[in-house]
Amino acid sequence: ETRRPWWHTAVVYQVYPRSFADTNGDGVGDIPGITSRLDHLAELGVDVVWLSPVYRSPHDDNGYDISDYTDVDPLFGSLDDLDHLIAEAAERDIGIVMDLVVNHTSDEHEWFRDSASSADSVKRDWYWWRPARPGTTPGEPGAEPTNWGSFFSGSAWQYDEASGEYYLHLFSRKQPDLNWENPEVRAEVYAMMRSWLARGVAGFRMDVINLISKRVGPGGALADGPERPDGWGDGSAQYVDGPRMHAFLAEMHEQVFDAFPGTYLTVAETPGVTLEQAREYTDPERREVDMVFQFEHVGLDHGPGGKFDPRPLHLPDLKANLARWQEGLAETGWNSLYLGNHDQPRAVSRWGDDGEHRVVSAKTLALVLHLHRGTPYVYQGEELGMPNAGFTALEQYRDLESLNYAADAERRGLDADDVLRGLAAQSRDNARTPVPWDDSPHGGFTTGEPWIAMTPGWERTNARAQRADQGSVFHHYRRLIELRHTDPVVVDGAFALLAPEHESLWAFTRTTEDSQLVVLANLSGGELAVDLAAIGVEGGADLHDVAVASHAEAARPDGEGRIVLRPWESVVFRRA
Ligand code: ISL
Ligand code: CA
Numbered sequence: 004e005t006r007r008p009w010w011h012t013a014v015v016y017q018v019y020p021r022s023f024a025d026t027n028g029d030g031v032g033d034i035p036g037i038t039s040r041l042d043h044l045a046e047l048g049v050d051v052v053w054l055s056p057v058y059r060s061p062h063d064d065n066g067y068d069i070s071d072y073t074d075v076d077p078l079f080g081s082l083d084d085l086d087h088l089i090a091e092a093a094e095r096d097i098g099i100v101m102d103l104v105v106n107h108t109s110d111e112h113e114w115f116r117d118s119a120s121s122a123d124s125v126k127r128d129w130y131w132w133r134p135a136r137p138g139t140t141p142g143e144p145g146a147e148p149t150n151w152g153s154f155f156s157g158s159a160w161q162y163d164e165a166s167g168e169y170y171l172h173l174f175s176r177k178q179p180d181l182n183w184e185n186p187e188v189r190a191e192v193y194a195m196m197r198s199w200l201a202r203g204v205a206g207f208r209m210d211v212i213n214l215i216s217k218r219v220g221p222g223g224a225l226a227d228g229p230e231r232p233d234g235w236g237d238g239s240a241q242y243v244d245g246p247r248m249h250a251f252l253a254e255m256h257e258q259v260f261d262a263f264p265g266t267y268l269t270v271a272e273t274p275g276v277t278l279e280q281a282r283e284y285t286d287p288e289r290r291e292v293d294m295v296f297q298f299e300h301v302g303l304d305h306g307p308g309g310k311f312d313p314r315p316l317h318l319p320d321l322k323a324n325l326a327r328w329q330e331g332l333a334e335t336g337w338n339s340l341y342l343g344n345h346d347q348p349r350a351v352s353r354w355g356d357d358g359e360h361r362v363v364s365a366k367t368l369a370l371v372l373h374l375h376r377g378t379p380y381v382y383q384g385e386e387l388g389m390p391n392a393g394f395t396a397l398e399q400y401r402d403l404e405s406l407n408y409a410a411d412a413e414r415r416g417l418d419a420d421d422v423l424r425g426l427a428a429q430s431r432d433n434a435r436t437p438v439p440w441d442d443s444p445h446g447g448f449t450t451g452e453p454w455i456a457m458t459p460g461w462e463r464t465n466a467r468a469q470r471a472d473q474g475s476v477f478h479h480y481r482r483l484i485e486l487r488h489t490d491p492v493v494v495d496g497a498f499a500l501l502a503p504e505h506e507s508l509w510a511f512t513r514t515t516e517d518s519q520l521v522v523l524a525n526l527s528g529g530e531l532a533v534d535l536a537a538i539g540v541e542g543g544a545d546l547h548d549v550a551v552a553s554h555a556e557a558a559r560p561d562g563e564g565r566i567v568l569r570p571w572e573s574v575v576f577r578r579a
Contacts, residue, residue, distance in 0.1 A: 249289070282336045523573065
């Protein structure tokens with residue numbers, strides 16, 4: 004038997020530093036704030052913290068626009084503060100995984116300043132500079148080198164008057180894309196990564212890493228893409244999982260992780276990745292990354308107009324999607340498991356019921372996710388059942404994706420109320436409001452004014468209140484994490500989906516040679532009667548050993564193997 008990597012049994016907690024805990028009253032979370040709340044994470048039982056970026060940054064995209072990879076932004080503290088956090092986390096057996104944002108830098112990074120300084124700069128080729136489309140006037144509409152739209156609205160090209168050329172930015176214009184074709188760029192990135200490993204970090208979450216290899220034609224040509232709803236082109240076929248991806252990741256592995264013997268956690272953020280690609284990225288034999296974040300399941304409620312044109316989720320689609328990834332990575336590779344992060348709306352609002360059934364629906368979504376096979380990621384506040392931000396006016400939003408979208412929607416003549424509805428459902432700011440720690444002003448997040456409004460309801464749902472209540476969402480997450488740490492079936496058991504077409508029941512089994520878990524969840528606000536034999540569970544009448552459940556007194560099958568689940572109730576039975 005091969006020894007399993009430590010991250011197979013680990014649970015990761017994502018901290019978005021800006022919104023976690025503020026210690027100096029400037030209204031923005033900071034690194035000492037994270038250190039001051041480590042006991043919350045230790046009680047929850049997580050093994051790893053993934054820290055969203057804390058590097059020096061102009062904060063156009065809240066730190067995902069980095070101007071110096073080697074230093075901490077003064078907004079968040081200092082390198083000493085970070086060393087202290089790493090040490091204090093280690094005391095609690097928690098590793099710190101850094102966010103690695105190397106598809107692009109900030110336009111204020113010295114590499115880009117140098118690159119932009121002149122067409123003859125030795126670093127010119129470190130970014131994607133291109134002339135205007137032949138036969139057009141540089142700088143005029145339609146002269147962009149390709150029709151690609153940015154992820155954050157508008158063109159993906161920014162005109163530079165000084166040189167008469169354009170640079171590529173798949174994200175904001177303050178996030179120019181690095182040219183990974185250039186070996187000097189790669190060497191710099193690897194050296195930077197090694198310096199962080201030397202500092203004692205436990206690994207990396209790699210931001211949009213599957214966009215680093217662009218498909219380049221003869222003479223450096225880049226191809227146009229099909230038109231998107233906003234009129235720009237979708238260039239993704241030219242840069243998602245591009246031709247040199249595997250070569251770059253294998254080289255990184257060799258130059259960084261092999262050079263620093265140890266065992267790290269690496270997770271590649273890979274929008275648009277297919278299951279087939281993911282299997283290659285995560286095949287241990289290929290020595291690339293440990294797992295990827297896939298995006299299929301978080302796109303199931305996007306409508307024809309994109310993410311801000313949401314449509315209701317059809318539950319069988321979500322079940323089928325996760326089941327497909329379970330199956331696809333069962334033999335080779337490994338899954339990440341997530342419902343939310345700093346880019347997604349809150350799961351309880353999106354797929355649960357953030358009104359009457361907020362607590363129990365948050366518990367059931369968590370239970371279902373955590374009983375899948377893979378490494379679960381808990382996004383800050385998810386363990387408190389935090390709902391969406393509840394913003395009703397544009398002025399409340401801070402995120403550039405949301406604000407750019409609203410401005411562009413106005414230009415396109417979309418209905419203003421539809422835009423606000425789209426943002427309320429899908430804006431990234433839904434997940435970026437401050438964590439409420441107690442019932443003091445601003446939830447104890449800050450003694451000043453928070454940089455973004457608190458989500459209403461925190462007076463009752465803050466962390467202190469939940470830690471004192473065994474029936475809280477917090478303690479439910481704690482129990483799910485403990486179950487993963489103590490029951491090997493949760494880690495290794497083969498996954499089998501039951502009743503795939505059922506529109507409110509989410510049921511599956513996890514099975515090893517000597518034991519089995521039967522997972523039953525009601526994803527609706529009504530009672531749900533389930534005939535266990537009819538969904539393929541034999542001997543249902545004998546299920547009585549409850550491993551974990553949404554309610555203190557879990558539902559039990561009757562003598563005929565029939566069980567009635569209350570609204571949003573879920574339960575896991577164990578049998579030997
Ligand atoms: O939320 C999205 C926009 O609709 C996603 O497409 C998101 O931009 C994509 O998942 C990449 O996200 C990562 O890189 C971005 C950064 O803004 C996100 O916060 C980060 O998670 C650029 O660095
Ligand atoms: Ca602060």
